[in-house]
Amino acid sequence: MMFLLSFWTQDYLILDKTFTLNNYIEAFTQPVYQLLFSRSLYISLTVTFFTVLLAYPMAYFISFYGGNRKALWLFLITIPFWTSYLLRMFLWKVILGYNGVLNSFLLWLEMITEPLTFILYNSNAVIIALTHGWAPFAILPIFVSLEKIDRSLLEASRDLGDGPIKQFFRVILPLSMPGVVGAALIIFIPTVGDYITPKLVGGTDGLMIANMIQVQFSKANNAPLAAALSVSSLVIVAFISIVFVLINKKHLRRY
Amino acid sequence: MSKLVQVKNVFKSFGDIHAVNGVSLDIQEGQFYSLLGPSGCGKTTLLRLIAGFEKPTSGQVFIDNTSMDNIEPNLRPTNMVFQNYAIFPHLNVEENVAYGLRNKSEKKSDQNKLVDEALELVGLSGLNKRSANALSGGQKQRVALARALILKPKVLLLDEPLSALDKKLREQMQSELRHLQRAVGITFILVTHDQYEALTMSDRVAVMFDGKVAQEASPRDLYELPNSQKVASFIGEMTFIKGEIVGENKNLQVQSEIFGKITIDKSRVFGQSSKKMVLGIRPEKIAIVPKTSRSKDLISGKIIDVSYFGETTNYKVSCGTIETLTISSQNSVGQLSYSVGEEIQLKADMNNIIAFSV
Numbered sequence: 258m259m260f261l262l263s264f265w266t267q268d269y270l271i272l273d274k275t276f277t278l279n280n281y282i283e284a285f286t287q288p289v290y291q292l293l294f295s296r297s298l299y300i301s302l303t304v305t306f307f308t309v310l311l312a313y314p315m316a317y318f319i320s321f322y323g324g325n326r327k328a329l330w331l332f333l334i335t336i337p338f339w340t341s342y343l344l345r346m347f348l349w350k351v352i353l354g355y356n357g358v359l360n361s362f363l364l365w366l367e368m369i370t371e372p373l374t375f376i377l378y379n380s381n382a383v384i385i386a387l388t389h390g391w392a393p394f395a396i397l398p399i400f401v402s403l404e405k406i407d408r409s410l411l412e413a414s415r416d417l418g419d420g421p422i423k424q425f426f427r428v429i430l431p432l433s434m435p436g437v438v439g440a441a442l443i444i445f446i447p448t449v450g451d452y453i454t455p456k457l458v459g460g461t462d463g464l465m466i467a468n469m470i471q472v473q474f475s476k477a478n479n480a481p482l483a484a485a486l487s488v489s490s491l492v493i494v495a496f497i498s499i500v501f502v503l504i505n506k507k508h509l510r511r512y
Numbered sequence: 513m514s515k516l517v518q519v520k521n522v523f524k525s526f527g528d529i530h531a532v533n534g535v536s537l538d539i540q541e542g543q544f545y546s547l548l549g550p551s552g553c554g555k556t557t558l559l560r561l562i563a564g565f566e567k568p569t570s571g572q573v574f575i576d577n578t579s580m581d582n583i584e585p586n587l588r589p590t591n592m593v594f595q596n597y598a599i600f601p602h603l604n605v606e607e608n609v610a611y612g613l614r615n616k617s618e619k620k621s622d623q624n625k626l627v628d629e630a631l632e633l634v635g636l637s638g639l640n641k642r643s644a645n646a647l648s649g650g651q652k653q654r655v656a657l658a659r660a661l662i663l664k665p666k667v668l669l670l671d672e673p674l675s676a677l678d679k680k681l682r683e684q685m686q687s688e689l690r691h692l693q694r695a696v697g698i699t700f701i702l703v704t705h706d707q708y709e710a711l712t713m714s715d716r717v718a719v720m721f722d723g724k725v726a727q728e729a730s731p732r733d734l735y736e737l738p739n740s741q742k743v744a745s746f747i748g749e750m751t752f753i754k755g756e757i758v759g760e761n762k763n764l765q766v767q768s769e770i771f772g773k774i775t776i777d778k779s780r781v782f783g784q785s786s787k788k789m790v791l792g793i794r795p796e797k798i799a800i801v802p803k804t805s806r807s808k809d810l811i812s813g814k815i816i817d818v819s820y821f822g823e824t825t826n827y828k829v830s831c832g833t834i835e836t837l838t839i840s841s842q843n844s845v846g847q848l849s850y851s852v853g854e855e856i857q858l859k860a861d862m863n864n865i866i867a868f869s870v
Contacts, residue, residue, distance in 0.1 A: 407598065409594050409595075409596055410600060412565055412592075412594070414611070416565075416585050417591065417611050417615070418615035418663070419615065423615070427611075431602045432602055
């Protein structure tokens, strides 16, 4: 339905059902859409990068140093899910705001003389909030892939002369790549199309493609263009995901 | 020959469990040394202490007269063949074998030559690019061996390397390992729970029970002169008969119901605390003799159980007392077979009887 819709035209109240590519041409040529697409990709790729970067040490810690408290640690990680996503995103406003927790704290410490403004109502805020919101989803697949590594392989690598750092890069990281790839896809795919986070903390500089789609569907009353934007973003996400999986094929193949 | 590995009064506890409970060993250079014992006796822990994967609670390990106290596994002159082989699944055969070499400074072309040589040594020539997951158990075993031997360690540690292989392959690998050890001249320390494996492969065997070394000897001495009932029954089979000391001079005179009064050389007496002794004899040191034979020390009995093993048959014989004798008889040319209930005459080799304290 959405796919069909993207080839039609909205003519005020009437839907013109003649086939046209104009919506796609508009979606890919108008600077505003290009900007929104590239910002969405930039935000979600950055979020993916930082989420995986943050989640890896946590998963590593739980897997290798969790002892018999692994279940407890995993349970603690789910605690943020006990409140609604909306509420958690909203709280970032309280933390990052002009008179927010972070600014007050830094002012109190006298590390800054006036409140920081680059942390709310722009892309940075969206990145911070999304990274926080999605981190638990990245921890789990990485944790599982680390758990699957046979501990005798670690001993073998030490036995064959590796120090701890070499061991990490020669054995642990390559063997946990399936988890990293999984985590990256889990974060990347939904964050590209995230709508609520940019709406709450993104201001005008942090809006993403999903916000535009919503505007086109409702206020602008241009469902066909919205559909074309949706399909385009679907294709872009699918393309990037496939490229990502192909790059990591080497790591994924052997299991 | 010099002492290459010295274990000095080593203890290792995991919480309340004393895995290694005061072990001292000297392992000579170039030896094929086995640590033998039932599961849970601490033999693997001892091996891991030598490799450096565990730190002793007290005591010390020396390799080549150097204390290994603060030396990490990657810096020890030891390499290990793991029980599950621990082949890196993300690397192929060649990359696995070269793994340790890549930490060294030699030129890559020289390293590749060494890899080819190592693969040839273990009989895997030409499998360089094979994926690790496409290997059979025996091949993984060989890759693990090549990977360790290529680094020319002073000591090669083998943690039950053959236990996952089927019987035929296991026997083949036993003799290959033995030949390999002689060819490369590296000291091997093998952990095993299989007494025949230890006997056939080793120059020297340490039998361990409950974290302690019960006996350390050559395979022949271990079998012929076990120093306790526990060692005797762990290494093969032995029949035990109650006896009492009736005289003592240079030798010991022991009276027992089945054997009568016999003389045992002091070198075959282990522990002597009271008049009561236990006499032990291996099943193959008793022969079944024809009923027509006449000799004063023949034992007569009745077969109560027969177990057929192919090349040998084991008989359980009741000799009119509570105790029964176990006899192992080779099924060689001309050997008669007997069935349950038959009356037979036996001749025991009295020189092979060992006396243990009760």
